[in-house]
Amino acid sequence: MSVLEPFQYAFMRSAALAGLVVGVTCALVGTYVVLRRMAFISDALAHTVLPGLVIAYLNRWSMTLGALVAGVITALGIGWLSRRRELREDTAIGIMFTAMFALGILLMSGVRTYRDLAHMLFGNILGVTQAQLLLFSAVAVGVIVALMALHKELELTSFDPLHAQVIGINADRLRYVLLVLVALAVVGAVQLVGVVLTSALLIVPPATAALLAKRLPLVMLLAVLIAVSSTWVGLLLSYYYDVASGAAIVLVCIVCFGVAWGWRQIRRAV
Amino acid sequence: MHARYAGAAHLALSGVSLRVRWGTCFALVGPNGAGKSTLLKVIAGLLPVQAGDLRVLGHEVGACRAAIAYLPQRSEIDWSFPISVRRLVLSGRYPHLGWLRLPSREDWRVVDAALDQVGLRDLAERQIGELSGGQQQRVLLARALAQDATLLLLDEPLNAVDVTTQRIISEVLHALVQRGKTVIVATHDLDRVQREFDDALFLSEGRVVAVGVHSVRERTLQWMHAANAFDVSHERA
Numbered sequence: 001m002s003v004l005e006p007f008q009y010a011f012m013r014s015a016a017l018a019g020l021v022v023g024v025t026c027a028l029v030g031t032y033v034v035l036r037r038m039a040f041i042s043d044a045l046a047h048t049v050l051p052g053l054v055i056a057y058l059n060r061w062s063m064t065l066g067a068l069v070a071g072v073i074t075a076l077g078i079g080w081l082s083r084r085r086e087l088r089e090d091t092a093i094g095i096m097f098t099a100m101f102a103l104g105i106l107l108m109s110g111v112r113t114y115r116d117l118a119h120m121l122f123g124n125i126l127g128v129t130q131a132q133l134l135l136f137s138a139v140a141v142g143v144i145v146a147l148m149a150l151h152k153e154l155e156l157t158s159f160d161p162l163h164a165q166v167i168g169i170n171a172d173r174l175r176y177v178l179l180v181l182v183a184l185a186v187v188g189a190v191q192l193v194g195v196v197l198t199s200a201l202l203i204v205p206p207a208t209a210a211l212l213a214k215r216l217p218l219v220m221l222l223a224v225l226i227a228v229s230s231t232w233v234g235l236l237l238s239y240y241y242d243v244a245s246g247a248a249i250v251l252v253c254i255v256c257f258g259v260a261w262g263w264r265q266i267r268r269a270v
Numbered sequence: 271m272h273a274r275y276a277g278a279a280h281l282a283l284s285g286v287s288l289r290v291r292w293g294t295c296f297a298l299v300g301p302n303g304a305g306k307s308t309l310l311k312v313i314a315g316l317l318p319v320q321a322g323d324l325r326v327l328g329h330e331v332g333a334c335r336a337a338i339a340y341l342p343q344r345s346e347i348d349w350s351f352p353i354s355v356r357r358l359v360l361s362g363r364y365p366h367l368g369w370l371r372l373p374s375r376e377d378w379r380v381v382d383a384a385l386d387q388v389g390l391r392d393l394a395e396r397q398i399g400e401l402s403g404g405q406q407q408r409v410l411l412a413r414a415l416a417q418d419a420t421l422l423l424l425d426e427p428l429n430a431v432d433v434t435t436q437r438i439i440s441e442v443l444h445a446l447v448q449r450g451k452t453v454i455v456a457t458h459d460l461d462r463v464q465r466e467f468d469d470a471l472f473l474s475e476g477r478v479v480a481v482g483v484h485s486v487r488e489r490t491l492q493w494m495h496a497a498n499a500f501d502v503s504h505e506r507a
Contacts, residue, residue: 035351149370156361159351159398162342163413166314167365168335214352214397 006239011126015245018128018136019231022189023201025140027209027223028147029185030202032178034210035219036158040090041078041179042202044097045186046195048074050104054111064135064191071187074100075179083172125193125235125245136188143181154178155216197246201227204253211260226256283308283476290454290469295447297463298456299486300473301493306456307343309473310423313454314340327421336365339414341424344406349399355409356394359384362416384415388438404435411442422446424455428462440466460490 006012033039052070056063074096081092147154153174157164161171189198209222234249241248283305290296298306311317312324315331315338327334339362362384363377385391388408393401398409407427414422422443428436443453444466457463463470464487472480472489480489 152361152364152367153369155353156364159348159353160342160346160358160361162314162316162340162346163361165316166335166338166340167417169364210352215354215357216352219352 003236006236011128012235012239014128014130014133015125015235016232018125018133018192019235019249020228021133021137021140022193022198023205023227023231024224025143025185026189026198026201027205027227028144028220029182030206030227031209031216031220031223032154032158033182033202034206035216036178038089038093038182039203040093041182042186042199043195044078044093045071045074045183046190046198048097048100048104049187049190051100051107052104054104054107058107058111064132064188067187067191068139068184070100071183072180075183076176079172079176079179125197125231125249128192132192136192139184139188143185146177146181150174150177194246197249200250200253201231204250204257205230208253208257208260211257211264226253230256283312286473286476286478288471288478288481290452292452293447293450294452294468295443295466296452296454297467297470297483297486298454298473299458299460299463299470299490300479303475304473305476306473307425308476310340310425310454310456313421314338314423316340334420336417337420339417339419339422341407341410341414341422341427343425343429344403344410347398347406347410349406351398353398354394355390355396355398355401356381356385358398358409359412359416362413365417380418381412381416384412387415387442388412389434402432404431407431408435408438411439415442420451422451422453424453426456426458428455428457428459460487460494463487463490 007016030042033042049067049070052066052068052073053063054066055061055070056066077096078089078092081087081095082089087095153164153169157169157171157174164171164174186198186202189201193201205226206219206223208226209219213219213222230252231249234252235245237243237252238245238248286305286309288309298309300306308317312319313326313331315326315335319331324331327337359381360373360377363373363380367373367377382391382394385394388411390405390408390412393405398406401409411424411427424443427439431439440462443455447453447468455467463483467483470481470483470486471478472486474493480486
């Protein structure tokens with residue numbers, strides 16, 4: 001009997017695959033989210049998909065598509081409200097977040113069954129279907145290709161938007177692009193693994209990696225490794241100890257962060 | 271011309287008019303908040319001109335972006351970002367690279383030559399936050415060199431930096447002007463304005479108060495005198 005025995009079950013294999021795709025995507029997008037101090041946005045996006053879900057549900061459209069559209073609208077709204085820094089980005093996020101969530105609740109109060117929506121909103125890594133996995137993988141590939149293609153522009157606008165602007169790179173437009181990429185990643189991931197796990201995978205592995213590495217590509221690589229290995233270790237723990245899988249994964253991530261944080265404190269003291 | 275920050279009620283610059291000749295070193299002098307940074311940002315195309323006409327290098331603002339290098343005050347950059355000194359200087363090559371293109375061997379050679387010129391070749395692989403303030407200022411200058419800009423705009427490059435950095439920046443700027451580049455510097459350093467600059471402008475509350483190195487010097491001395499007198503009486507009170 002090996003440690004990997006649980007993966008003979010199809011639902012565990014699907015969960016491991018979901019962990020891989022979601023982990024890679026969230027860690028890459030999350031690196032920018034953390035370095036650009038937009039951590040609040042993942043939480044907001046995870047909630048603002050509600051009106052999209054409800055509208056799609058009422059019209060019998062694809063709920064995943066409804067969520068994606070709502071997420072993108074939120075991202076564009078945040079970008080538009082905070083353009084030219086007339087409104088701070090965190091304020092813009094707070095406004096879009098509450099507006100969209102309230103709209104969702106309002107629409108939902110007319111719907112009888114809450115259960116289907118709750119499932120869409122909170123997700124479950126052990127209940128991932130093949131179709132969901134395929135759809136998210138397509139979204140993930142698109143997001144990752146965009147991140148790679150715009151790497152030097154996104155990097156530059158993250159630490160020195162003024163230079164970018166002076167040499168003709170529109171920092172505002174790139175921010176829109178990044179917000180949309182974050183929205184696609186978050187909304188897709190939420191469908192697969194739920195709100196809390198998505199937020200955790202988006203923030204904690206990149207934050208951990210940023211403590212350890214001093215080059216952007218290295219931060220991204222480390223974040224991906226931490227995110228993916230955390231999901232797998234978490235899944236095994238939940239199997240063997242019969243505990244909630246999402247919570248186990250989040251806590252493994254947090255342990256990684258704790259170790260990195262401790263290591264840095266020791267190194268600083270020596 | 272006039273300029274205003276988004277959402278601000280007051281004009282940051284009003285009725286400012288200046289003419290900078292090609293291949294000269296031009297100083298912007300004035301108290302904090304006088305509009306020196308604003309003027310540099312307007313020239314760099316970072317702030318719109320509200321009214322009036324501004325031509326930079328003979329074109330409308332924003333028409334010749336690769337030719338303009340802007341060195342912001344150090345606080346405008348996120349120095350904790352995980353990036354090396356060499357990679358930051360490489361961003362000076364981006365206007366020549368364009369989208370979706372990777373830097374060539376030639377680009378890296380230009381970057382290393384620029385780092386040599388400011389004496390930072392040995393620190394090329396450091397994370398940018400590990401440098402001293404003076405070294406950070408030199409990194410920004412190296413980037414402007416790598417960009418091979420025709421017009422350099424520097425916001426307080428000599429403020430609170432070490433002597434070595436001051437010397438290197440002065441030397442590099444001098445060499446640039448010799449090669450026909452135009453340099454505009456916001457500064458407080460009056461002695462240096464007298465010694466090293468061809469022309470100057472004194473700004474106060476967004477207006478031009480004096481033009482030319484000599485009258486700017488006189489105007490600055492007056493202003494410093496008034497400021498000192500105020501400080502003394504303030505201390506006594």
